[in-house]
Amino acid sequence: MTSLxxxxxxxxxxxxxxxxxxxxxxxxxxxxKRLIAQGCDGVALLGTTGEANSFSLAQRKSLLEVTVEGGVSPEKLMPGTGVAAISETIDLTKHALSLGVNTVVMLPPFYYKGVTDDGLFAAYSEVIERIGDARLRVVVYHIPQVSGVPISHNLIERLRTRYPETVTGIKDSSGDLANHVAMIERFPGFAVLTGADPLLLPLLPKGVAGCITATSNLCAADLAFVYRHYADPSHADEVAAAQARVVTERERTVGPRQMAAIKTLIAQATGEDGWLRLCPPLMALTTDQQRALGGG
Known part of the structure; x- marks a missing residue:
């Protein structure tokens, strides 16, 4: 079986x-750099948690450039490049490849709802064919509660059949445990990555490839410990304790203000107020909400 x-x-x-x-x-x-030092295998920047769709193409490109120039290995970066316009998705993806960043997370075109698998297959195919670069690895992005455009299993099968060396994984942020398991079982060799922190541990014995999660901004070391030691009986108590901390962090941040809560906690941990800002229409927490979240 191909390595995930x-x-x-x-x-x-x-x-x-x-x-x-x-x-x-x-x-x-x-x-x-802090996240990688804490144990992350990589950083998926410019996604939902990263407010990517509030930024221009120039801003997205610039952030990726400075991250690579700042000394972060391109192999550890997995930027979101899927936008509503196919031509701009191609542009962002080619830009990533030009920097040595070969793996991207790609939303489907998300403005039009109720589209068919034929339409989504055509969109992904157009991007892959027009880029025409054997280095490219695409992680498709299933987050129907936000995008309104789900990634079906039949679509995955079609993409895997046509582009087995390019479409190598999926980020599933649906929170649906059964959907994760069904994909793992149906698509051996396909990297299923959960977007829900608490699901990593129960999915690891079933063959999940890992996770791409928001709460890891706050508990990267615990998630890394769970991932690396879940199968080691000698670390069972430590894994359980790490999992409990992950669940606690997830529960205190999850909800409609998730990004504001996560950014507030990063600001409180680092003392850097730049973390408190969100791009409208998203709004920062009030001072009272910030204080309550931090327990102060």
Whole structure:
């Protein structure tokens, strides 16, 4: 069986902002290095948690460039490149490849709802064919509660049949345990990565490739420990304790204000106020909400 790619613990990184709502390069590069030092196998920047769809193409490209220039290995970066326009998805993906970043997370075109698998297959095919680069590895992105455009198992099968060396994985942020298991069983050699932190541990014995999660901004070391030691009986108590901390962090941040809560906790941990900003229409927590979240 082909080795799963990608595999491991990846952080769906939040993006600190300047006063004019542009990505703060200095804080972001430092955060990326911190996450890797804490045990992340890589960083999935410019995704949902990273507020990517609030940024221009130029801002997205610039953030990826400065991260690579700042000393983060391109092999450890997995940027989101899927947008509503096929031509812009191609542009962002080619840009990533030009920097040596070969694996991307790709939303389907998400503006039109109720589209068919034929339409989604055509969209992904157009991107892959027009890029025409054997280095490219695509992780398709299933987050129907946000995108409104689900990735069906039949679509995965078609993409895997046509592009087995390119479409290598899926990020499943549905929170549906049964959907994860069904994909793992149906598509051997296909990297299923959960987007829900608490599901990593129960899915590991079933063959999940790892995770790409928001809460890993706060508990990367615990998720990495669970991933690396879940099958070792001598670490059972430590794995259980790490899992409990992961679940606690997830529960206190999950919900409609998840990104604001995560950014607040990063700001409280680092003392860097740039983490408190969110790009409208997302809004920061109030001072009272920040204080309550931090327990102070």
């Amino acid at each position: 790619h990608p595999r491991g613990v990846f952080c769906a990184a939040a993006t600190p902002l300047t006063a004019d709502y542009a990505p703060d390069h200095t804080l972001f590069v430092a955060h990326t």
